[in-house]
Amino acid sequence: MADTQAGTTPAPTPSVPEYPMPRDLGCPLAPPPALEPLRDGQPVSKVRIWNGSTPWLITRHADQRTLLTDPRVSNDDHEPDFPHVNAHRAAIAPHTPKLITNTDAPEHTRLRRSVNAPFLVKRIEAMRPGIQKIVDDLIDTMLAGPNPADLLTALALPLPSLVIADLLGVPYKDHALFQENSNRVLDSSLSAEEAQASGRALGQYLDTLFREKLENPADDVLSEMAGRVKAGEMAHEEAVNMGVAMLIAGHETTATMISLGTLALLQHPDQLTLLRESDDPKFIANAAEELLRYLSIVHSGLRRVAKEDIEVGDQVIRQGDGLLFDLHAANWDPQAFPESERLDLNRPARQHNAFGYGPHQCLGQNLARLELQVVYGTLYKRVPTLSLAAPIEQLPFNHTGTTYGVKCLPVRW
Template identity: 45%
Template sequence: MTESFPVARPSGCPFDPAREYATFRRTDGLAKVSTPAGVDAYVVSRYDEVRTLLRDSRLSSRSAPSDHVVPDADLDRDVDPGSILNVDGAAHKRLRRLLATEFAAKRMEAMRPRIAAMIEERIDAMLAAGGPVDLVREFALPIPSLVICELLGVPYADRDEFQERSALLVRVDGWTDEIQRASDELDQYMVGLVQAKQAERSDDLLSRLITRGEELGDPLSLPELVSLGITLLIAGHETTANMIALSTLALLRNPEQLALLRSDPSLAPAAVEELLRYLSVVHFGLFRHVTDEVALGESTIGAGEFLIAALSSANRDESVFPDPDRLDVEREAAAHVAFGFGPHQCLGQQLARVELQEVFTRLYSRIPTLRLAVPFEEIRYRDNTLVYGVSALPVTWDRAAEAPATDRDLKSS
């Protein structure tokens, strides 16, 4: 019997993946499900097999990341030039090679002082305004938006141009005229931005991509640059913004873990990896088309079938992460697959790590009495989008307990 693809997180436990995944892992790790897209697919739920799937060249990502949860999605549509999430093989390697230098760990680490300063400025602004505030609007969304705008060379004053539209484009409840308009408008905006950079280069990622392609004798076309720019703009703020807010909520619900982090800021890197594992905000997994017969465990999947790599299930696999449903900021969790795995593993993962580490080091020490301003039960979640998170996070604090930033704090970053 074919079950429905599990899309709902358990009621009352917003940090856990769908309960069905644990059942899948206990059986053969592979379950056939019907999907909202109108096709049947196999859910791959165990850690080792998810990694095997995601590095197999016989699996196409042309409907990545999550077309399986979009009602009646067109799974045979043409892939846009420059769509790095959807192209395979040589076309994907070409785009990734051009981008790899931009997201190298050394370059991301060099951005740390600037990111730290942005975070301190936002904390100062929140403290000056006084609580309660919506942490999503006042902190979690502005930080990665500021960072990705500076990186790409997008004027931050234009943030409304992409924040509203990208929020629509990551929805999974069906394509509408409103979403089509948002897509068209964001496309037009990026065309204008790229053309301006083609005419006059600056010290930003888009300009360097244009120059690098020309120097290699393999220039990126306007459609390719537009597609890459939109992908980086959306991915660069949606995922990290949701991680900041949802991680804060998870830590507030696990005060003993937050106390550990506050008492020892050197735990920030481990806490980031653990929260990435624990929350798995790309919560519907990654969709793949089988182009040639492939064996997974004891099963053989034929060409033309569909597979779903359940990242949130792999990150709760008991054989890899003991007591996986427990948040433990001291856990060694760096082997998680929250950023995917294989050739399509997230290019911006090192940037996300730097941002999250600096947030965890600074926010909770600067505002040690941070707490929810509403009952936990009133928090509403973004469960109909590709990236899971909270719609808003009202928080407050005791003003007398605020801690000022120091020059030493910023220099040590």
């Protein structure tokens, strides 16, 4: 019989919030408001995801950096309790080959080493003049066209697509195919079958192209991987799947940062003025870092699983428990970035977690940084009267992809 004595009412069951969390539509560039009290009061706490499981949510900057470098934290999405981002990722995972995105050392180390060279700082920096020309040409075309224009289709999407296509050796004439299918693979609103079909289409396309590179290599990443396949350092399937992963990752995130970064600057005209009037490459580079920190566009969280028990503060993460790392919460952590809610292009922001952290930190971060530096250092000087052509509250935001951004950005000048 239940205890009904006075003053002995049952203790309430703590509520477990759903994740990802809804944003405040009145503050679309800020993290979901429910993250702040968790980070400040329960920085390691349970959340509920799409399948009813309750992984741990890690929200503090320092905790994320500690755990993302802990070898007991696994990136292997073949593990049974891995907290997949959605149903179709869970369905695809058992059939997904080993990549740098889903393996741990030593396999991850071998795979990463096989594709790391083209993304090193020196080789990426050599691409600056070419990227500058692409940006200038796209701005010229935009200025010669209709006013207003959609900055997403005029600049934000074509730039990274052109750059990653050239780097990999993928014909840009096929950009519609890889853009559409890449977006569908990452769209949580689609069924597993739809996502798998788009993944297969990309795989078949890259396989055909890779076979051509094996016969007729050129000066591009796919040809470099073809050489590694011939040398027995990589399997053919590994190279093709790595190419698919780089093609997907190489355009969506940068396109989102160009458009959302521009929106953020238009909402902060004092900071936009600083950027427009500066010719200092170091200031422009730091401005890109601050915008990366402020926006943290990967909004579905980095996902991992514990291979052993791990103590974090007063919590014990058990072997097999899932972990989610909310990058936006960490990048707005006042312990790491005082007055973190303020966009400040003079803030030393390089220690943000927007690219993740540790051995799985984004392979293409140097390329993304370069593209952002060129755009942020060029667009607002070339188009000093750039402004929004629609109120921010009327802009359509994408809540279902891996990245959070606008579906279009109408601008006038």
